[in-house]
Amino acid sequence: MVNPLPREFYNRYTLIVARELLGTRLVRILDGVRLVGLITEVEAYIGEEDLGCHAKSGKTKRNAVMYGPPGHAYVYFTYGMHWMLNAVTEQTGFSAAVLIRAIDPVEGSNIISARRQGRDTLGPAKLTQALGIDGALNGISLCDPDSGLWIEAGIPVVDNDILTGPRVGLFTVPEPWKSLPWRFRMRRR
DNA sequence: AGCACGATGCTCT
DNA sequence: GAGCATCGTGCTT
Numbered sequence: 001m002v003n004p005l006p007r008e009f010y011n012r013y014t015l016i017v018a019r020e021l022l023g024t025r026l027v028r029i030l031d032g033v034r035l036v037g038l039i040t041e042v043e044a045y046i047g048e049e050d051l052g053c054h055a056k057s058g059k060t061k062r063n064a065v066m067y068g069p070p071g072h073a074y075v076y077f078t079y080g081m082h083w084m085l086n087a088v089t090e091q092t093g094f095s096a097a098v099l100i101r102a103i104d105p106v107e108g109s110n111i112i113s114a115r116r117q118g119r120d121t122l123g124p125a126k127l128t129q130a131l132g133i134d135g136a137l138n139g140i141s142l143c144d145p146d147s148g149l150w151i152e153a154g155i156p157v158v159d160n161d162i163l164t165g166p167r168v169g170l171f172t173v174p175e176p177w178k179s180l181p182w183r184f185r186m187r188r189r
Numbered sequence: 190a191g192c193a194c195g196a197t198g199c200t201c202t
Numbered sequence: 203g204a205g206c207a208t209c210g211t212g213c214t215t
Contacts, residue, residue: 043207052207062200079208080197086207099207125208169207 002027004143004150010070014089014096018044018184021087023157026103028131029148035112035131037103037121038154041185043167045086046096052173052180055095065139066095073149075128075138082125083134087142087151101168102185103127161187 005024010017021042028035045053045066054063054076065074066088074086074097086097102122105112112121112130121130128134133149140147164181 045207054207057201060201076207077199078206080199080206082208084207101207119210123208129209167207172205173207 001152002145002150003152004145005071005152007069007071007143010087010089010142011091012089014044014046014098015182017087017089018042018098018182019162021098021100021151022162022184022186024154025106025152026100026127026131027150027152028133029145030111030132033111034107035105036107037105037112037127037131039100039102039151040104041100041102041122041183043099043101043184044089044096044182045099045167046090046182048095051177052167052170053095059095063095066097068092068139071141071143073133073137073140073142073147075133075135077135079125083128084124085128085133085137099124100127101183103130105130157186163187 021039024039026037026039048055055066059067065072069092070089072088074088076084085100088097090096101124116130121127137149142150163185165183166179167183170178
């Protein structure tokens with residue numbers, strides 16, 4: 001079954017998309033094998049006004065994908081060794097995205113676990129490493145299965161099972177951006 | 190369970 | 203040259 005969320009899903013206010021991405025299924029075809037994880041934690045990054053967002057200084061070579069159409073993957077490299085996966089949101093020309101921060105493996109768990117050498121997939125760089133996501137996927141469409149990476153509908157998540165809080169790792173970002181509750185995660189069992 | 194730290198290289202000023 | 207939307211290890215409590 002291959003049924004990616006449609007582009008219109010992503011073409012909405014980023015906080016709505018972020019909230020609704022919780023509980024969806026992140027699907028990766030790696031070496032012909034299907035690896036799937038439930039998305040359990042995300043963060044919203046919204047436009048040039050948001051001083052925590054990569055677009056805060058305008059369009060650059062790195063962040064260009066965020067200015068493009070919604071429903072594409074914005075994958076960037078940081079800390080000298082880590083790849084981060086984002087889903088581009090809102091209309092073309094507006095720079096916004098949702099960072100995928102954690103997944104719960106539900107298909108191909110054995111392979112995911114092996115790729116992680118037994119460690120977890122709760123962290124933005126951990127899940128990209130687990131699923132073999134890197135810069136080669138920057139800019140691909142999340143609405144086209146041929147890309148080898150997409151997001152499908154998953155399980156329903158009620159508000160009561162969601163925790164919000166400030167985004168992680170924005171050490172030098174000024175207020176109020178540093179503390180806005182733009183991180184969403186599913187309550188741990 | 191929590192904190193400190195080093196790894197490591199790309200991007201933008 | 204500074205600054206990173208981080209992770210794993212190793213040490214302390």
